[in-house]
Amino acid sequence: EPEVTQTPSHQVTQMGQEVILRCVPISNHLYFYWYRQILGQKVEFLVSFYNNEISEKSEIFDDQFSVERPDGSNFTLKIRSTKLEDSAMYFCASGTQGGNTIYFGEGSWLTVV
């Protein structure tokens, strides 16, 4: 069964360092998303991406965040200068239509120290 895959599964980084989280969405999907979940809290929307551009982003997704689809398969989330409060599980997701039946990866757990 097709699935969204994410790497790394866990990353520890120093505050102020840049982090890149990688995702391979399901191959025939056109809509891509990043969500995050702070420990014990609900899943929060960060950004949606369609047709090689950001279609919507939340207040969390500030200038420190960026997304890229550098080739036909990968979808990355970059945090330029990490803060302690960026520590969370980051989920990549993809879907065939905007907002419909979105499938999530297993997540990348980011710990900023």
Next chain:
Amino acid sequence: GESVGLHLPTLSVQEGDNSIINCAYSNSASDYFIWYKQESGKGPQFIIDIRSNMDKRQGQRVTVLLNKTVKHLSLQIAATQPGDSAVYFCAETGNEKLTFGTGTRLTIIP
């Protein structure tokens, strides 16, 4: 602003009994709803969805009910099994992004 919430943060159910998890939403423009299951340390797993033009949808052992009048959504799990232990989230969308509720932790009592 819009919000999606749940009535109870925890629910304990005897193995073999039916579970009902409830969710309230406030955005009248929402037209698509999804229930996700999240096991510890894993990503949300799609369970079942329903569109606003329906009031009931059934899957394998699961049923979702939608009451648009009171903006209420429920997930019914039949014959609950130990593997059903997880946090269950409802999510809604009227556009591209999903808005998640805070989740209900379902615990199965053997």
